[in-house]
Amino acid sequence: MENDWKDRLGVVFSTNPDFKYTTAETEEAETLPPSRQRLIVGIDRRNRGGKQVTLITGFVGKADDLKELGRTLKTKLGVGGSAKDGEITIQGDFRDKVVSILQGLGYNAKRGN
Secondary structure (H helix, E strand, O other): OOOOHHHHOOOOOOOOOOOOOOOOOOOOOOOOOHHHOEEEEEEEOOOOOOOOEEEEEOOOOOHHHHHHHHHHHHHHHOOOEEEEOOEEEEEOOOHHHHHHHHHHOOOEEEEOO
């Protein structure tokens, strides 16, 4: 995939024959151990048609570890949700249960709003 033109959209033409285009790759932050994570468990009602969701923010680490934690919470609570962009969304108001589950797993979690 040395000649993938979609990665170079918006790049000005170069007359240098030896020019090699490189893309800036961002590295994911290394996942902190659970005792060093500072998770905030709050509730959110914005842009959701009046429905409530429990929002867990403050996770520092890889996306795979975030999804695994989200999967664990959804399984233990028996509800749906998602884990992306550094946040875990759980359908419904489960703030107290989520805090107790996270603390049981060794996370430093506290209840927000």
